[in-house]
Amino acid sequence: MATYRELLARVKGEIDEIGAAEARERHGETLFVDVREREEWEEGIVPGAVHIPRGNLESRIEGLVPDRSREIVLYCSGGSRSAFAAKALQDLGYEHVTSLTGGFTDWKRNGFPIETPRSLSPDQRRRYSRHLLIPEVGEAGQERLLGGRILLIGAGGLGSPASLYLAAAGVGTLGIVDADVVDDSNLQRQIVHSTDTLGEPKVESAKRTIQALNPDVEVKTYEERLTSENVERILGDGWDVIVDGADNFPTRYLVNDASVWHGIPVVHGSIYRFEGQVTVFNPGEGPCYRCLFPTPPPPELAPSCAEGGVLGVLPGIVGSLQANEALKLVLGIGDSLQGRLLLLDALGTTIDEVAVQRDASCPVCGEQPTITEYVDYVEFCAGVGR
Amino acid sequence: MTRVRIPPTLRNEVGGERELVGEGDTVREVLEDLSGRYPALERQLFEAGALAPFVNVYVGGEDVRTLDGLETRVNGASVILLPAMAGGC
Numbered sequence: 001m002a003t004y005r006e007l008l009a010r011v012k013g014e015i016d017e018i019g020a021a022e023a024r025e026r027h028g029e030t031l032f033v034d035v036r037e038r039e040e041w042e043e044g045i046v047p048g049a050v051h052i053p054r055g056n057l058e059s060r061i062e063g064l065v066p067d068r069s070r071e072i073v074l075y076c077s078g079g080s081r082s083a084f085a086a087k088a089l090q091d092l093g094y095e096h097v098t099s100l101t102g103g104f105t106d107w108k109r110n111g112f113p114i115e116t117p118r119s120l121s122p123d124q125r126r127r128y129s130r131h132l133l134i135p136e137v138g139e140a141g142q143e144r145l146l147g148g149r150i151l152l153i154g155a156g157g158l159g160s161p162a163s164l165y166l167a168a169a170g171v172g173t174l175g176i177v178d179a180d181v182v183d184d185s186n187l188q189r190q191i192v193h194s195t196d197t198l199g200e201p202k203v204e205s206a207k208r209t210i211q212a213l214n215p216d217v218e219v220k221t222y223e224e225r226l227t228s229e230n231v232e233r234i235l236g237d238g239w240d241v242i243v244d245g246a247d248n249f250p251t252r253y254l255v256n257d258a259s260v261w262h263g264i265p266v267v268h269g270s271i272y273r274f275e276g277q278v279t280v281f282n283p284g285e286g287p288c289y290r291c292l293f294p295t296p297p298p299p300e301l302a303p304s305c306a307e308g309g310v311l312g313v314l315p316g317i318v319g320s321l322q323a324n325e326a327l328k329l330v331l332g333i334g335d336s337l338q339g340r341l342l343l344l345d346a347l348g349t350t351i352d353e354v355a356v357q358r359d360a361s362c363p364v365c366g367e368q369p370t371i372t373e374y375v376d377y378v379e380f381c382a383g384v385g386r
Numbered sequence: 387m388t389r390v391r392i393p394p395t396l397r398n399e400v401g402g403e404r405e406l407v408g409e410g411d412t413v414r415e416v417l418e419d420l421s422g423r424y425p426a427l428e429r430q431l432f433e434a435g436a437l438a439p440f441v442n443v444y445v446g447g448e449d450v451r452t453l454d455g456l457e458t459r460v461n462g463a464s465v466i467l468l469p470a471m472a473g474g475c
Contacts (some may be wrong), residue, residue: 158474245474252472270471273394277471293470297440301395301430305475308394315474343466348404354444354466357452 008080015086016098020106023073023098027112030071033061035085036104040077046107047115051139054081058088063135068093075100075107118143124216128170136333142170146216148330151175151239151264153226153255155202157305157315158245158269158322160192165323166243167210167217171330174210174217177234178202179225189312226251228374231258241326242266245319247304249296250377256281256289257374260365267325267337269318271310272303276318276344279337279356280325283365286338291359296381314346388416389464396467399426408465413443414456416465431467442468 002010018026032049034041041051052060054076065072072094074082079101086099100107108114120128120139124146131137131145148171152159155178163174180202182193190202197205203221210219222234226246235258244255244266252268259266265282268289281288296302321342328334343352363371390406400406401424408416421428431441436456443450446463450456 154474156475247473247475249470249472252470270473271475272471272473275394275471277468293440293442295439296472297395297469301440301469302472303395305473310473310475343468352447352466354442354447354468355449355452357449359451 008083011087012083012099015083015090017079017083017086017101018073018098019101020110020112023075023100023107024110024112026071026073030073031065032073032075033057033065033085034076034104035074035081036076040104041117042119044104044108044114044116046075046104047113049075051117054085057085058092060135061089061092061094064138065094069095071096071098073098073100076103077105078103079106120146124170127214127216131169137331141331141333144331145170145327146172148241149173149175149239150241150243150326150330151177151234151237152243152245153177153251154245154247155190155192155206156180156186156245156247157189157271157310158319159206159243160190161316161319162243162245162269162323162326163192163206163210164213165320166326167214169323169327170214170216171327172216172218173220175220175222175234175237175239176203176206177222177224177226178206179223189310189315191316226254228254228377231374235259235262235264239264241329243322243326244268245315245322247306249302249381252289253296253380254374254377257364257371259283260288265329265336267322267329269315269322271314271318272305273309274311274314274345274347276314276342276346278318278321278325278342278344279340280329282336282338287356287358288362288365290364291362292341292356294359294362296383298383311346314344317344317346388460388462390416390420391464391466393467393469395469395471396427396430399430400424411459412456413445413450413458413460413465416460417443417456440469442470444468 032046034049034051035054074085076082082099086097089097128142131142150171152163155176182197182200182205192206192209201223203223207219246252260283263283268279270277341354341356360367388408390408408419410416410419444466445458450458
C-alpha cells in the first residue's frame with residue numbers, strides 16, 4: 001500500500017515535467033490543457049488553454065485531441081493533478097505529454113500572460129448543455145455563438161426555420177429584414193409566425209416567437225424591404241453572416257453585391273414546389289451569386305412560390321440547412337457549402353451536388369469588376385438594357 | 387444515351403417530365419435531340435444558337451461553362467439543367 005505522497009512521487013518518476021519558463025517558450029505551439037475545476041478555471045488561465053477537468057480527462061481528450069502525437073502541456077494549480085493527468089494520457093497512448101511543475105500558480109508568479117475566460121451562466125450551461133458536450137462546439141464555441149451576429153433577409157419560409165434554429169442555438173444577435181405582414185396563406189410553412197399574429201408585421205411576429213424561445217437572443221428588426229437605399233445602413237450594423245431567404249431576384253442580386261463589397265458570407269437558399277437549392281457564397285474565398293447565375297431568368301421562367309406553390313415542409317429542410325451552414329461559419333468549423341450547390345428534390349428524396357466555381361470575369365467579384373456600385377436591381381432583373 | 391434532369395420551371399415545355407433521355411456525344415447534341423422532340427424547350431434553352439445565359443448546364447456535376455461549353459462531351463454522365471430560383475417564400 002502506498003501513501004498519496006509515495007504515489008505522486010512514483011507517478012512523477014514516470015512522466016515528463018517542465019518548468020514555467022520552458023513552458024512559456026513552448027506557448028503558442030503546444031496545446032495547453034487546464035485540468036483544474038471550473039471555479040479555478042474561471043479565475044484565470046494560460047491564454048488559449050482548453051479546459052478539461054481532471055475527472056473528465058480520459059473520456060474527453062480523444063474528442064478534443066484526436067492526434068496522439070500532438071504536444072500537450074497539462075497544468076493544474078500546483079503540478080500534482082496534472083502529473084496524474086499526464087500519466088493517464090501516456091497510458092492512452094499520447095506521445096508528447098508533459099506536466100507543468102508548479103502549475104498555474106508558478107506560471108502566474110513568473111509574471112507570464114494569463115487571461116480570464118468568459119464564462120456561461122449556470123442557466124446558459126444548462127440551456128446549451130448539448131452543445132457543450134460536442135468537442136467541436138464546447139464552451140468556447142458557445143461563447144462564439146453568443147457573440148455572433150446573423151442577418152436574415154426575409155422572415156418567410158426559409159427565414160422561419162433558420163431564425164428559430166439560430167435563436168435556439170444561442171446566436172446572440174439576429175437581424176431580420178422583412179416588410180410584409182403575416183398572412184393566413186403563410187402559415188402552411190412559416191413556422192415562426194402563428195394564427196395569433198395574423199396581420200402583424202412579420203419582423204415583430206418573428207421577434208416575439210424568438211424571444212419566447214430564447215431570451216439570450218437580441219432581435220434587431222428592419223420592417224422594410226432591402227433596397228439600394230437602405231442596404232448600407234442595415235449592413236453597417238455589422239454582421240458575421242447573412243442568411244438569404246429573399247423571395248425575388250432583385251433582392252438576391254442586391255444582397256450579393258452588398259455582401260461582396262462588405263466581405264460578409266451569404267448562406268443562400270431558394271425553393272420552388274418540391275425543389276430547393278442551398279450554397280454558401282464567401283466573398284474573396286469562393287464564388288458569388290453572380291458567378292453562379294450571371295443573368296436572372298425572364299419572369300416566365302422564374303415563378304415565385306406565390307405563383308407556383310411550395311410544399312410546406314421544403315423550406316423547413318432548406319432553411320435548416322441554411323442555419324447549419326450559418327452556425328458552422330460563426331463557429332469556424334467543418335466544411336461549408338462554399339463552391340458547392342446542393343440540389344434537393346423532396347419528391348424523389350434525393351440530394352445532388354454540383355460544383356460552383358469562381359468566375360474570373362464576374363462583374364462584381366472578378367479580377368476587373370465592372371459593377372462597383374448599386375444598380376437598379378428591378379430593372380436589371382427585368383432585363384432592361386440586355 | 388444521356389439522362390437529362392428537367393427543372394420544375396421547364397417541365398411545362400416537356401409535358402411534365404422530370405427527366406428525359408437524349409442521344410448524342412456532346413451537350414449540344416443531347417440538347418438538340420431533346421429540342422427536336424420538344425420545340426418549346428428549345429425556345430427556352432437557346433438564344434441564337436447559344437445556350438441562354440440564365441440556364442446553367444451541368445455534366446457530371448460540373449458547370450459546362452468551366453468545361454467546353456455546349457461542346458462538352460457527355461460520356462455517359464447525367465446532365466442537369468438549372469435555372470436560378472428566387473423563392474424564399
